[in-house]
Amino acid sequence: MPTLPARARALTISTFDSRLVPLASACDLEQLQFIDAYGLVGTACALRAALDETPDLQVVPPANTNSATHLANMGFRAFLSDHGLSTDLPVQSTAEVSGVVVPLRSAQLAGGDQALSHLLWGQLREHVDPQVLEAVTEGVWEVVGNALEHSGSDAQVMAQVYRAAGGGQPPDHDDRVQVVVGDVGRGIRASFKATGVREPADEIDAIHLALEYLVTSVPDDPGRGQGLSTTMEQVLGLQGRMTIRSGDALVAIDQVGRTDRKVASLPGVIVALSLPLYPGQYR
């Protein structure tokens, strides 16, 4: 059964963190101190998957008030409510806080992704370089499109801007935007195998294949297979990083190279794009 840590001390859930593991009967966030967009989308996906088998799943909110408020502002309270889960999280603040540009939300077919694109563009444009805005918005369309087409599930999306303390100009090299898309479908390897176009040896091999230009699980359509590869091309060209988690594999790519890791198996795919707000303008 897919889930999260049963209980952890000073829990953090973030990109490159391996704490996203299958949940049992509860999603215990009592000790949560920090969670980023990747961690939240991953948590939401793990919960979605677990709910199929455990409809009365318990969600324990963070004991720390700031963490609980932040979690609510990231859209987690609304997510839980949408899925019929009760929570003691505070009500989401209406003020713009914590760099959340798109709170956790479900991306649906057709009109839904158009609305998401407008929201992301409108909320992000004042925070980032135009090339970053273009790369992020295009990337979200492509990744959400993949999720909706190949996973058999909807997609969870979140975007957040992270600024170093002070937030002055020129921007700090740690100032970044992170956009994450997750689903609870069959994963990349199973998608390839379903159509028989390719037979990846394992999930890492499947991710590598998916990143190749014009490699696709869609048969007899020579123009398909551009989404992930062109997204990666743009992200790397802007000094960004792309992380793809599918099944038991996690592949991270940046300008330095590619890192493959085995992780606890979760259903579906999580793709995270992380880009500097203003590439080449660090202090």
Place this chain on the structure above:
Amino acid sequence: MIRAETPDHAGSRDQAQTLAATFPEDLDGETVLLDCSELVVGTPSFLDEMVKQVLVLRRADALEISGAPDRARDLLERAAENRSVRDRLRIATPTA
């Protein structure tokens, strides 16, 4: 000539299919003019699907593009190359 406009945020293959569904199923002998002047976000998937729908599936004589940003023009050229229909894609050069 058949004219169409892209939406400002054009990202999915579904959008391209919906737009192309307004065209006749057989475009043999026809030219389609696609106005991209409102395009803000145009993904590789949307633009590839437009090329596929117009030039491959409906077999139009030509797909003419006007008002497209630089990146959209590049992506359209790549899509047409990939589908071996580059000779029927015409992209207007922007005026200064």
